[in-house]
Amino acid sequence: MSNVHAYSLFSDFDIELFKAGKHFRLYEKLGSHPVTVDGKKGTYFAVWAPSAKSVSVVGDFNYWLEGDHKLNVRWDGSGIWEGFIPEVGHGTIYKYKIQSHINDVKTEKADPFARRAEHPPKTASVVYDTNYKWKDSKWMKNRAKHNALDTPFSVYEVHLGSWKKTGDENRSLSYTEMADDLVDYVKKMEFTHVEFMPIMEYPYDPSWGYQLTGYFAPTSRFGYPEEFMLLVDKFHQAGIGVILDWVPSHFPEDAHGLGNFDGSHLYEHPDPRKGWHPDWKSLIFNYGRNEVRAFLISNALFWLDQYHIDGLRVDAVASMLYLDYSREDGEWEPNQFGGRENLDAIAFLEELNVTVFKNYPDVQTIAEESTSYTGVSKPVFLGGLGFGMKWMMGWMHDTLEYFKKEPVYRKYHQNDITFSMTYAFSENFMLPLSHDEVVYGKKSLFDRMPGTEWQRFANLRLMFGYMFTHPGTNLIFQGGEFAQSSEWNFQESLDWHLLQYDFHKGMQACVTDLNKLYKSHPALYEKQFSxxxxxxxxxxxxxxxxxxxxxxxxxxxxxxxxxxxxxxxxxxxxxxxxxxxxxxxxxxxxxxxxxxxxxxxxxxxxxxxxxxxxxxxxxxxxxxxxxxxxxxxxxxxxx
Missing domain, CATH: 2.60.40.1180 (Golgi alpha-mannosidase II)
Known part of the structure; x- marks a missing residue:
């Protein structure tokens, strides 16, 4: 008798939608789902692996032995393998052992739809059934007014692992600890939103979370899924929105990840000119494949649905838009019209935004996009990509270049500080002073300022004042608000001890008051994009x-x-x-x-x-x- 029982969560209509790339709630079907079948408790497993010859679920429940629990392939051409395994439940550690039709290659993969992953460096998936009772109904009912384009939108960007660490252990705070400390701090500082650098599971700490392997699992580094839900919930109860960094642009080659999933180029584009990213040494999604688009859009909706997230900041959009991004002549192939635009990626981004706003009209999508591509934050029906906002990278670059100059020379560079107004209303711009500006030898914001100690602090306060009164919304990375003096290090806590000094405490008070000013004066936000x-x-x-x-x-x-x-x-x-x-x-x-x-x-x-x-x-x-x-x-x- 088989150890895997025939069972499915998929209807014929689900399969039709999946094949067409129009199933945007795949997390309800694919992955591992604790269920009861014929009175027996167990788990339903489903995985997309069209090039597989066989797929076994292996884990601590069967001593990682291949063949004991083989899934059944659907005979509808979907490439989905599925089945119900009795007595396997919440907390079970597992992977998929896949034997491919292609050269009999065998892969052992984490579940792309797993709701929880083992704590890195371990790499297995965990059967997980979240059980959390939300208490943010007031926020959810009214959040449209907090996320609208004519309301205050001031963002505190956070790297959870390094915001604050505990004493001698040098341990990062847990989700539960941050539900107290971080929520109280962001509220005290008067920010309207917090943005987390990627919290989806990732194997390598120095990637800061931008190389994902567990798209549907909040990282286990800081606790359990319910504890991350608690953190989001507490922010909402405090009247603060939560934005997640989201990375649909590339993914790592780690053996347990999405790459070469079933022995074939399943998630990544098979042509290395489109499927390999030279900057990040990682793989690029095949945006022309229906099922891949459905995977990514389902993932975006998952965080908005299951975790009550208020917005997605989409990473590295420029790298998605252009076939020649970071490539020399001969390393890329023009599109069918002879241009450099990645038409499949553009169509994906348009569909992503249309789908997000159709299902969640009260959230925001924000593009990190550094080129002059037109219409990034214009609606799709007007020929745009459909994002709600776009990072104003030109403003950030020009402003930091201007402020690092000694004031005696600034009169020769007045155009640097005024130029942004020539294009300020071409997009719905967010002004970012993000983590990217305080790493890799760029120095902290404070350390870039010229002059005596007094002048450096004055320059930074002046820059923040200019930023908060410039059209657009705002984002400040952790530490900038109290003039962190050293460059950001993801392995270390922010230098909170600096707040014993008046200059740093004064900077913090200044940013708090700038947030209050922005929130209390409609002239600073009602027409911030006009x-x-x-x-x-x-x-x-x-x-x-x-x-x-x-x-x-x-x-x-x-x-x-x-x-x-x-x-x-x-x-x-x-x-x-x-x-x-x-x-x-x-x-x-x-x-x-x-x-x-x-x-x-x-x-x-x-x-x-x-x-x-x-x-x-x-x-x-x-x-x-x-x-x-x-x-x-x-x-x-x-x-």
């Missing part, structure tokens, strides 16, 4: 290295005026023109933020409580104000 929400007052005063501009919301009276002084020289009696239709003569403007405040580590000089609007023409405007500009500071004024 040119109606921005107006230059003066962009060409390079001699003084000063910028002034307006941010506008739906109500003219809520407009805010921003002035940035990019030098350590105070500008006394500095005049700024203001539009008379908003700022009438004799009306008073109140300073609502100045990054030179003493509690931020500034000098406390040149603060302006109020300034009166005068009927003095300036900057091509009828009215103006006159004030003293604090050195290396962002100043924000409102009626």
């Amino acid at each position: 040119n109606e929400g921005f107006e230059w007052i003066e962009w060409s005063d390079s001699e003084n290295s000063v910028l002034s501009y307006l941010r506008k919301g739906n109500k003219p009276k809520e407009t805010v005026l921003v002035i940035c002084n990019f030098t350590p020289v105070p500008r006394e009696n500095y005049r700024v023109g203001v539009p008379s239709e908003i700022y009438k003569a004799k009306s008073k403007l109140t300073e609502i933020l100045n990054t030179n405040k003493k509690e931020y580590g500034g000098s406390g000089d040149y603060l302006t409580e109020q300034v009166e609007v005068e009927a003095v023409p300036w900057n091509s405007r009828e009215n103006s104000i006159k004030l003293d500009l604090a050195p290396l500071a962002t100043m924000v004024f409102a009626l």
Whole structure:
């Protein structure tokens, strides 16, 4: 008698959808599922392996012996092997032993749909049936307003393994510990969202999680799936959204992973010009294969469905869009129209976004895309890729280049700091100061700033002030908010001891207040993706290295005026023109933020409580104000 009983979770319609690449809930069918059949408890296993001659489930329950528990192949051409194994249940360790038709190659693979994986360096899958009762109904009911494009969206990017470690053990916090410490911290800092670098299971710590082997399993490094659910739940109860880094662009060659899965190029493209990534020495998905697209889109929906995730930040989109990405002439083949675009990947991204927003209209998708590809954040029906937002890599590069220059030279580089406004509304941009900017010898944000110690802190506060008042949403990587002085090291905790020093504590207070400012002033978010929400007052005063501009919301009276002084020289009696239709003569403007405040580590000089609007023409405007500009500071004024 067979040790595997015939049983299936698939209907004929499921199979039709799967073959067509339109089954987007595959996690409900493929993988391992504890079930009861004819009164017997056990587990149903199903795996896609069309080039297999036989597939056995091996694990600790059968001493890893091949052949004792052979799955049955479906005879509908789907390539799915399945069956029910009695008395195998929750917590069982297993893999698939696959013998291929191709040269009788044998592979031993983790389950691509496993809900849990062993703690690395172990590589097996775990039969897992999550049991968690969510308490975030209030958030889920109202989260559309938290994720909309006309609401505040300020993101704290976190690498879970290095955010904070415990004392002498140098152990990373668990999901449960972070449900207290991290949630409280992000709430205290007034961020609206947290973004986790990849938490899907990955074998190699130095990859930071960007080389995935367990797409449906939160990494076991920090605890169990229910404990990760608790972390998400606690963030939601605190009114904070959760975004996950998601990597559909490439995957590693590890023996237990997706590569050469059934002895064939199943998940990866068979042509190395399209299936091998030279930068990351990893494999690239075959986006033209129906079942692969269904796998990836099912995975995106899985996290939104099962883990209540509020958004996906899609990694390395540029590498997916172009066939010649990081390739020399002769190393790539043009598409059917002679172009360099990867048409299959583009079609996949379009379908991904349409499907995500159709099923979860209250979430966001965010593209890390570094090229000038048009329409990344435009709807698919308008010819775009359909993302909600796109990282503004050009702004990040130009801003960091500008700020590392000694202020005496900045007047020659005014264009670097203003250029972003020439294309700021071509996409729905998020301004990222991410983990990529504080590694590989680039130095920490603080360490890039020039000048004396006081000037370096002032420069960083000024840069954050400029960032939070620039159109678009914001992202800051962990440590930047309190001026981490050393470059990020994924093996070590952030330098929390720095907060005993006033300058670092002041930086933290400044970022907190910038978040409060952003959240409390509609002019900074209601039209953050529209040119109606921005107006230059003066962009060409390079001699003084000063910028002034307006941010506008739906109500003219809520407009805010921003002035940035990019030098350590105070500008006394500095005049700024203001539009008379908003700022009438004799009306008073109140300073609502100045990054030179003493509690931020500034000098406390040149603060302006109020300034009166005068009927003095300036900057091509009828009215103006006159004030003293604090050195290396962002100043924000409102009626």
